[in-house]
Amino acid sequence: MNSLIDMILTRHSVRQFTGELIKKEDLDIIVKAGMAAPSACNVQPWAFIIVTERNILDTLGQKLPFAKMLDKAGAAIIVCGVPDKDKQYAKKFWTVDCSAATENILLAAHALAYGAVWTAVHPEEDRIAIVRKECEIPGNVVPLNIIPIGVPANANAKAIDKYKSDNIHYDRW
């Protein structure tokens, strides 16, 4: 099978990591993949915080209810939206654009044999406040999610097959 299709079909959320660190050059490739995503009118209303400091990973893991796996992640990427990046498109489309970037990041991590998972921040105001404080994010920038990345603890974990023909319509509903 085409290797990209194979990567898309085998990607799955990984929540258990060995604790090993992630090479800086791999993190650079992963973020570059995020930036390659499409965005409305190519405004690219995003910014990426690469978190490698152990104390920040641990603090975020302790304070965020659904991101406990940060304690064993080798790094994390916080995908942030910049709704005031332009006057027209970013405000309307930043969550969509940043979601496209997020999927690229998840796929790139998978292609490099790391595990990763989307953990939600926006639109939960309490989570936004925690991440904003810990990572000193300015008020005009909104963290959409945190993506813990690490070496998977279980090398045999598999993707769920989500193919459902009921969800497909040809020509008309």
Ligand SMILES: Cc1cc2nc3c(=O)[nH]c(=O)nc-3n(C[C@H](O)[C@H](O)[C@H](O)COP(=O)(O)O)c2cc1C
């Ligand atoms: C918007 C969004 C928010 C999510 N939030 C969390 C989260 O906070 N914590 C978590 O462990 N997984 C989170 N996930 C991952 C989903 O649980 C996961 O993608 C889903 O169960 C399908 O599994 P898969 O990624 O292995 O295909 C989130 C996914 C999306 C798209």
